[in-house]
Amino acid sequence: MRIYYFKNAEDVALRMAGILNCGLTQVEEREFPDGEVLVRADAGAGTAIIVGRMYPNVNNNIMKLVLLLDALSDHGVSGMVLVLPYLPYARQDRRFRSGEPISAKTLLKMFAHHNVSHIFTVDVHKEGIRDYVSRPTLVNVFPADEYAELARKIGVGVLVSPDIGSLGRAAAVAHRIGIGYDYFEKYRDRNTGTVHLKVREMNVAGMHVALIDDIVSTGGTLLDACRALKSLGAREVTAIVTHCLMVGDAWERLTQCMDGVYCTNTVENPRASIDIALPLTNAVRDNIHMRP
Numbered sequence: 001m002r003i004y005y006f007k008n009a010e011d012v013a014l015r016m017a018g019i020l021n022c023g024l025t026q027v028e029e030r031e032f033p034d035g036e037v038l039v040r041a042d043a044g045a046g047t048a049i050i051v052g053r054m055y056p057n058v059n060n061n062i063m064k065l066v067l068l069l070d071a072l073s074d075h076g077v078s079g080m081v082l083v084l085p086y087l088p089y090a091r092q093d094r095r096f097r098s099g100e101p102i103s104a105k106t107l108l109k110m111f112a113h114h115n116v117s118h119i120f121t122v123d124v125h126k127e128g129i130r131d132y133v134s135r136p137t138l139v140n141v142f143p144a145d146e147y148a149e150l151a152r153k154i155g156v157g158v159l160v161s162p163d164i165g166s167l168g169r170a171a172a173v174a175h176r177i178g179i180g181y182d183y184f185e186k187y188r189d190r191n192t193g194t195v196h197l198k199v200r201e202m203n204v205a206g207m208h209v210a211l212i213d214d215i216v217s218t219g220g221t222l223l224d225a226c227r228a229l230k231s232l233g234a235r236e237v238t239a240i241v242t243h244c245l246m247v248g249d250a251w252e253r254l255t256q257c258m259d260g261v262y263c264t265n266t267v268e269n270p271r272a273s274i275d276i277a278l279p280l281t282n283a284v285r286d287n288i289h290m291r292p
């Protein structure tokens with residue numbers, strides 16, 4: 001078994017190799033002036049564990065990954081496993097308008113075609129996408145213990161999800177520390193992309209509230225939710241987010257309202273404070289038969 005890693009995930013790969021006690025190969029990467037990409041790796045026999053961060057430059061990274069899978073397969077690896085801390089395209093988990101693809105399914109089918117047996121990822125947008133394919137097996141790691149420890153440490157009194165989709169996340173963390181949880185309702189116009197948050201009455205007056213969500217992209221969702229909580233009398237609002245994509249001025253927008261933002265390192269960002277390497281490695285060790 002050997003870990004093949006893209007440079008942007010070196011930290012995760014090194015940690016993983018240390019714990020699993022296996023060899024490590026950095027993938028060579030090239031980008032040509034015309035936009036095409038190329039990869040190269042000295043392939044050995046045995047199972048290949050491929051580790052890469054998919055954000056930013058999502059489409060380039062996907063292309064590099066597909067090229068690597070094909071090259072490793074041509075060179076005779078016996079099996080392939082992906083460790084992608086952030087799984088892109090997962091939000092298009094349904095056909096919202098006729099004529100659209102189900103992009104999450106497209107990606108999984110592509111990996112199946114390349115003989116990938118497992119994908120290990122963190123806090124995938126919706127776990128149900130695994131049912132689109134019989135293989136690869138999607139192993140989703142949700143860092144509920146890490147989030148609960150953080151929430152306890154910073155004195156969170158109630159957890160709130162900015163939409164119904166993250167209610168399960170709020171519940172999982174809240175149950176661990178014995179506090180309450182609630183949610184807002186969010187509506188998205190599928191043609192324009194405009195989002196509207198419907199404020200529900202909730203008892204947050206004078207409390208430290210943590211908003212919990214899988215992704216911050218433009219920051220609009222969390223900003224609206226934060227403002228709503230403050231209008232309901234929340235004393236302090238903190239965000240706990242798995243994938244901090246932070247597009248454009250998202251950080252600046254969030255700081256207009258938030259008292260604190262905590263991110264994992266599934267996506268590299270200067271404020272990442274929750275390390276996902278260990279829970280991801282544990283998941284690999286628990287699910288993969290460690291053949292040499």
Ligand code: R5P
Nearest residue numbers: 214215216217218219220221
């Ligand atoms: C959507 O359902 C996700 O869980 C996030 O709430 C969303 O992607 C956040 O996007 P933005 O930061 O652009 O509002």
